Amino acid sequence: xxxxxxxxxxxxxxxxxxxxxxxxxxxxxxxxxxxxxxxxxxxxxxxxxxxxxxxxxxxxxxxxxxxxxxxxxxxxxxxxxxxxxxxxxxxxxxxxxxxxxxxxxxxxxxxxxxxxxxxxxxxxxxxxxxxxxxxxxxxxxxxxxxxxxxxxxxxxxxxxxxxxxxxxxxxxxxxxxxxxxxxxxxxxxxxxxxxxxxxxxxxxxxxxxxxxxxxxxxxxxxxxxxxxxxxxxxxxxxxxxxxxxxxxxxxxxxxxxxxxxxxxxxxxxxxxxxxxxxxxxxxxxxxxxxxxxxxxxxxxxxxxxxxxxxxxxxxxxxxxxxxxxxxxxxxxxxxxxxxxxxxxxxxx
Amino acid sequence: xxxxxxxxxxxxxxxxxxxxxxxxxxxxxxxxxxxxxxxxxxxxxxxxxxxxxxxxxxxxxxxxxxxxxxxxxxxxxxxxxxxxxxxxxxxxxxxxxxxxxxxxxxxxxxxxxxxxxxxxxxxxxxxxxxxxxxxxxxxxxxxxxxxxxxxxxxxxxxxxxxxxxxxxxxxxxxxxxxxxxxxxxxxxxxxxxxxxxxxxxxxxxxxxxxxxxxxxxxxxxxxxxxxxxxxxxxxxxxxxxxxxxxxxxxxxxxxxxxxxxxxxxxxxxxxxxxxxxxxxxxxxxxxxxxxxxxxxxxxxxxxxxxxxxxxxxxxxxxxxxxxxxxxxxxxxxxxxxxxxxxxxxxxxxxxxxxxxxxxxxxxxxxxxxxxxxxxxxxxxxxxxxxxx
Numbered sequence: 001x002x003x004x005x006x007x008x009x010x011x012x013x014x015x016x017x018x019x020x021x022x023x024x025x026x027x028x029x030x031x032x033x034x035x036x037x038x039x040x041x042x043x044x045x046x047x048x049x050x051x052x053x054x055x056x057x058x059x060x061x062x063x064x065x066x067x068x069x070x071x072x073x074x075x076x077x078x079x080x081x082x083x084x085x086x087x088x089x090x091x092x093x094x095x096x097x098x099x100x101x102x103x104x105x106x107x108x109x110x111x112x113x114x115x116x117x118x119x120x121x122x123x124x125x126x127x128x129x130x131x132x133x134x135x136x137x138x139x140x141x142x143x144x145x146x147x148x149x150x151x152x153x154x155x156x157x158x159x160x161x162x163x164x165x166x167x168x169x170x171x172x173x174x175x176x177x178x179x180x181x182x183x184x185x186x187x188x189x190x191x192x193x194x195x196x197x198x199x200x201x202x203x204x205x206x207x208x209x210x211x212x213x214x215x216x217x218x219x220x221x222x223x224x225x226x227x228x229x230x231x232x233x234x235x236x237x238x239x240x241x242x243x244x245x246x247x248x249x250x251x252x253x254x255x256x257x258x259x260x261x262x263x264x265x266x267x268x269x270x271x272x273x274x275x276x277x278x279x280x281x282x283x284x285x286x287x288x289x290x291x292x293x294x295x296x297x298x299x300x301x302x303x304x305x306x307x308x309x310x311x312x313x314x315x316x317x318x319x320x321x322x323x324x325x326x327x328x329x330x331x332x333x334x335x336x337x338x339x340x341x342x343x344x345x346x347x348x
Numbered sequence: 349x350x351x352x353x354x355x356x357x358x359x360x361x362x363x364x365x366x367x368x369x370x371x372x373x374x375x376x377x378x379x380x381x382x383x384x385x386x387x388x389x390x391x392x393x394x395x396x397x398x399x400x401x402x403x404x405x406x407x408x409x410x411x412x413x414x415x416x417x418x419x420x421x422x423x424x425x426x427x428x429x430x431x432x433x434x435x436x437x438x439x440x441x442x443x444x445x446x447x448x449x450x451x452x453x454x455x456x457x458x459x460x461x462x463x464x465x466x467x468x469x470x471x472x473x474x475x476x477x478x479x480x481x482x483x484x485x486x487x488x489x490x491x492x493x494x495x496x497x498x499x500x501x502x503x504x505x506x507x508x509x510x511x512x513x514x515x516x517x518x519x520x521x522x523x524x525x526x527x528x529x530x531x532x533x534x535x536x537x538x539x540x541x542x543x544x545x546x547x548x549x550x551x552x553x554x555x556x557x558x559x560x561x562x563x564x565x566x567x568x569x570x571x572x573x574x575x576x577x578x579x580x581x582x583x584x585x586x587x588x589x590x591x592x593x594x595x596x597x598x599x600x601x602x603x604x605x606x607x608x609x610x611x612x613x614x615x616x617x618x619x620x621x622x623x624x625x626x627x628x629x630x631x632x633x634x635x636x637x638x639x640x641x642x643x644x645x646x647x648x649x650x651x652x653x654x655x656x657x658x659x660x661x662x663x664x665x666x667x668x669x670x671x672x673x674x675x676x677x678x679x680x681x682x683x684x685x686x687x688x689x690x691x692x693x694x695x696x697x698x699x700x701x702x703x704x705x706x707x708x709x710x711x712x713x714x715x716x717x718x719x720x721x722x723x724x725x726x727x728x729x730x731x732x733x734x735x736x
Contacts, residue, residue: 025600036599042674168637168676169713173423177589180596181637186672221672289718296721305658309728316725320717 004231005224008199011065013054016047017198018191022184026051029180030058035127037152038162039137039176042184045222048164051184052133060091060126076106086111092131098139105144108151116155129160137163138170145172152178186221189213195223196230205234210242218246251286252294259298266340271333278332288328292319292335299339307346314338383595384588387563389429391437396587397555398426401546405434414493416516416525418540420532421548424586427528430548431497438495440488446475452499462504462511466496470519494523501527502534509536516542550585553577560590569598570626578629582636596635597627639675639683648687651731659731667724677719681709681726688730698733705729 010016013023029035040048056064067089074082082103087094093115097104115130134140140148152161152175161179168176187195196212211233219226229246237244248256258277261270281291296315300308318335322328389395392402401419408414419427439447449469451461474492498504516525516539527543529535560576583590633640647670650662670680685706689699709726713719 029599032599032602034599036596041676043672046672046674167674167719169678169719170716176637177592180599181635183634183637183674185674220668293718293721300660305660308658308660309732312721312725312728316712316717316721319721320712320715323716 003228004199004203005227008202008227009050010054011057013051013058016051016054017195018047018187019184022182023051023054026055026182027058030055035059035129035160037156037160037179038182039165039168039171039179040162040182040184041138041165041168043186043222044166045219045224045226046184046186047223048184049135052162052164056092056131056133059131064089064091066090072111074100074103074106074110076103082107091127092133094133094135096135097144098136102141104140105147108140108144109147112148112151112155112159116151116159119158129158131160131162133162133164135164136166138165138167140170142172145175149174149178187223189216189221192216192219192221192223192226196226199227199230203234206240208240208242208244211240211244211246214246251281251284251291254281255291255294256298259295259302262299262336262340263302263343266344271337271340274336275329275333278329278336282328288322288332289319292322292332295335303343304346307342310342311339314342382592383563383567384591387559387566387591389426389433392430392433395426395430395433396559397551398430398548401430401548404546405430409434409438409489414491414495414524416520416543417527418532418535418543418545419526419528419548420530420535420545422550422585423530424583424588424590425548425551426587427548428497428499431495431526431528435495435497438488439490440484442484443475443488443490447494448497449494450497450499459505459508459511462508462515466512467515469494469496470515470523474522492522495526496523497526497528499528500530502529502531506536509539513538513542551587553580556580556583556585556587556590559587560594563591563594567598569594569601572626572628574629575627575632578632582632582638593632593635594627597631600631600635601627637676637679639670639680643670643673643675644683644687647684647727651727651734653731653735659735660728663727663731664724667720667727671720671723677713677723678710680723681706681713684726694734698736701733702730705733 013027016023038052040052042048053064067087070086070088072084072086074084076082080103082100084095084100084107093111095107095111097107100107112132115132119128148161149172151159163171163175163179165171168181193209193212193216196215197207200207212230215226215229215233219229233244233246234240236247254277258274261277262274264270278291282288292315296311300311303311314335318331318338321331321334325331392406395402417431419431421427435448436444449466451466472494474494501509512525525543527535527539532540532545557576557580560579564571564576579590579593582593630640647663647666650666651659653659654662688694688702694702705726709722712722
């Protein structure tokens with residue numbers, strides 16, 4: 001059985017529930033025949049991907065839904081072999097070049113050139129060009145982006161790119177100026193409520209307006225997260241009322257516990273204990289930035305107003321260090337130690 | 349030939365008349381072209397707002413000789429356009445291919461290429477113009493040298509640049525180099541001293557405005573009041589960026605118009621499209637990713653010191669919304685900077701500290717730090733400084 005998020009994912013532009021003006025724009029772009037390169041950005045869970053899939057369907061018809069997964073092998077200049085997965089249909093191709101780290105330039109150059117140099121085989125296809133969707137475009141290296149730049153100009157008759165990114169900060173200016181920027185804002189809490197209501201109706205579940213509101217608030221305007229929470233509540237409880245508790249995900253619960261410990265006892269012994277917890281989180285593949293951010297916001301909520309700016313300052317400082325450094329745990333621990341120190345001086 | 353060579357006006361007239369005739373047949377192929385290419389200046393006179401440079405170039409033209417050249421200046425000010433226009437008017441379509449070698453950063457340009465491709469081209473003897481009639485020569489002087497254009501020369505490696513040194517001198521009889529770059533400091537001194545330098549200054553608003561107006565008229569666009577000003581502001585002196593924005597906006601507006609017509613076709617045809625298809629200020633800002641003033645206002649408001657309460661809650665709410673709406677952090681930092689630094693009411697000593705915070709934040713964002721935390725930190729620091 002598929003998860004709600006996948007089962008209820010809108011398949012066409014008409015089925016999208018929020019940002020109607022954006023959907024209209026995408027639809028008219030798809031119909032105009034002169035489809036530009038797109039750079040779609042917005043926070044996660046805002047529906048970037050869903051919108052793009054729907055737009056592709058608008059462009060090419062239902063054929064884009066027949067997808068297959070290929071594993072391709074690329075060879076770098078230093079003769080290293082790279083395995084790379086490609087999701088493709090007859091009309092489009094979806095890649096995540098950030099998977100291969102520093103070698104993404106090789107993949108981009110070879111793959112895109114190959115796609116761009118072959119014309120659309122299917123003569124009955126609606127569009128002459130193929131589309132390549134690039135996920136996590138903001139994680140591309142500078143080199144890879146520079147390689148994209150040339151490709152975009154040179155092969156534009158046969159190829160259109162859709163770049164998906166969380167933020168435009170890391171995209172180099174030449175690419176930004178060659179693409180049409182499309183911002184997908186996160187749904188508002190009301191949008192989430194209505195999406196949940198529709199989901200409940202489709203599944204035949206009882207509705208609880210108050211619960212929906214709480215989920216929307218708790219999810220931080222992330223629709224995917226809201227739907228997952230929604231489903232887990234219905235899976236765990238027999239009877240749904242407005243007061244049903246929202247179980248936090250395991251990792252979040254663990255961070256909450258960690259935060260409690262930090263606040264309760266500021267000592268080297270407690271630091272050691274926190275360390276094992278942090279390791280636990282990291283070995284379960286929770287991204288360090290998420291750990292630090294969640295921990296920070298849990299801590300900030302519990303300290304005095306005067307301390308808050310200070311805590312945020314150090315949190316941002318160590319988050320930056322995480323990005324620059326190589327060993328994550330040092331910086332996480334350093335943040336915890338720093339926080340204990342600040343808190344201790346304040347309390348005593 | 350010499351007499352027509354000096355007669356720039358006659359040549360320009362001849363060029364424009366011939367290009368006009370060609371323009372109509374090319375109509376179809378140019379439809380899909382980016383406007384940046386479509387409206388690239390065809391002659392030196394067309395180049396916007398670089399009077400000083402174009403004047404000097406025209407004078408060197410009349411001396412029927414050309415030095416090695418180094419063009420530098422911020423992006424989108426017409427460096428590449430100038431050299432291309434110059435090359436076109438020098439050689440015309442028949443000789444352009446054999447006399448010009450254009451290499452830009454996306455081509456492989458390591459030391460190997462310089463040794464191989466550039467040197468071979470520089471070394472090759474001139475092909476004699478055959479079968480050209482007098483009219484062609486009247487338009488294009490065809491001087492006896494080739495031009496190698498190295499676009500974005502500042503991204504060439506040091507080694508590749510030093511490999512150029514001797515090449516430039518050895519073949520200077522038959523080859524001229526033109527280096528185009530953004531940062532003149534990245535060009536090694538020996539190369540820079542071999543070239544005559546031309547600085548391209550940032551476009552002033554009126555020249556850019558005239559050019560944008562022209563394009564809008566040729567493309568039959570309906571512009572709302574203030575769109576041109578917005579384009580110039582968002583382009584930040586970069587005409588190419590402004591033109592790209594304009595084209596994207598036109599595509600959207602045009603697309604919206606087409607979509608509206610389809611939908612309304614069977615319903616009512618009375619006033620469909622009357623207010624569609626107009627490019628609004630807001631649409632330009634949306635394309636450029638500019639954060640609306642109202643959002644900034646609320647952020648600045650939240651940062652103001654309040655009696656008693658800490659600014660934390662207010663600021664954090666606004667910032668959380670801002671991040672959820674997907675606004676780019678770099679854009680925010682830029683706009684907030686302009687807002688804060690040009691506010692008269694903030695004393696200089698505070699501005700000093702604020703600017704420090706901005707500098708650090710920019711570095712962090714470039715390093716790829718988390719946007720939410722960074723923005724929150726920045727705004728809280730500013731709020732703290734404003735408190736005094």
